[in-house]
Amino acid sequence: MNNLTFNDVNFNPVEQNGQIWLTSKEIAKALGYKNSTSINKLYNANADEFSDNLSQVIETTVSVVSSKTKGLRAKIRIFSLRGCHLLAMFARTDIAKQFRKWVLDILDKEVGAPAQAPNQLSTTVDRKPLVDAVNMHCKKSGAIYSDIWKMVHQRFNVDDVECLTVEQVPQAVEYIHSYSLKATMPATPISSFTHNQYIMNVKGEIMDYVDMLRKIVVAGGNTLPKYPEFDTEEICQAFIVSMIRHNRMMLNFDHNGKPVVGFIPDEHAVVSSESIASVVQFADKKQLPSIINEAVKRLGQ
Incomplete structure (x- = not known):
């Protein structure tokens, strides 16, 4: 796999499932941080945003520093290109915006089509x-x-x-x-x-x-x-x-025989003329005066 270069940072990509992944140490340099500790803090603060296809921890052989470390295995965190873009969204360094664009350019070349950034935060124009x-x-x-x-x-x-x-x-x-x-x-x-x-x-x-x-x-x-x-x-x-759909309706006919559909309020009941007397006995006492008044009006018609 060919090396990648961003500004003066030379990446040594890790191939994972046929895709390009970058180490947190090299990403830290590209984003202007002193070491990978800042990258780990960014990741930990937003870990719920990263799925396994965005960031993983792998074991790798430690570079030869001394005879004591030769051949030792160490765990490091790596990020896919989409994971790198998401990580850079949380970074607040001056170079972060330029790094995000560079990552998307690499993605374009990898998939042969314009890349869509995962979970890309909206801008003022977008909103x-x-x-x-x-x-x-x-x-x-x-x-x-x-x-x-x-x-x-x-x-x-x-x-x-x-x-x-x-x-x-x-x-x-x-x-x-x-x-x-x-x-x-x-x-x-x-x-x-x-x-x-x-x-x-x-x-x-x-x-x-x-x-x-x-x-x-x-x-x-x-x-x-x-x-x-x-x-x-x-x-x-x-x-x-x-x-x-869930409202009750009643069909009536006006004096000219024209049908009129009306809605029945939820608090209203529909009873037949034969059952009115039996219904009144269960009515609230406070309602009885109004019921009597309506009955008197009806008798007078």
Whole structure:
């Protein structure tokens, strides 16, 4: 295997499962550390981020320093190229950024295609769509800015938004959009709408939401994607069905014989005219006056 050189550091790669691995001692030099102790500290502080295909401990023969050490075996930590890139993400030396680019260049040559960095932390530019989504939600709903960011932190188990990876950013944007859509749904009880009124209301909410997303895309300097070919009416109906699936409904007929579907609130019961008397005996005493009033009104009709 050919040696690799970064600046004035000459690497002696270790071949592991047909891949290039580098030792912590040589990585330390490349990143500007005095010795491998700093690398070990970085690894230990973020050990949960490294799988076995990123870092391993192997045994190797100690270089001949004296007759006493000749032939001795020692354990050393090694990192795959992807592991090196991840390690350099945690490094705070001036040369770390340049080292990460060098590692990716080596990966490109190894696999013959552009390499994707594992768990690459997002930048301010990467997070702009997320910031726009949060700002839009707070402006529309009146939510407290810091509270929404706390929700994002909890959802992705991070202490700060800067800890989000590039892969997590679009997931976070989708999370905020979904939350925003739920938060803007009508707060009034479903029972206050007839079926047709409710359908029109929800369809309006959906189209407003789509329009908001399009404005965010344009504001970010991006090109609007082409609308997919689908039946808009069918999509809206499917969305409505999923929302009302677990709600009870009653079919009535108005004075003109026109059918009207209404929603039954969860706290309401439906009884037949024959069973009303038996149901009243179990009613709360506080409710009896209102029941009597309604009964008197009905008798007067």
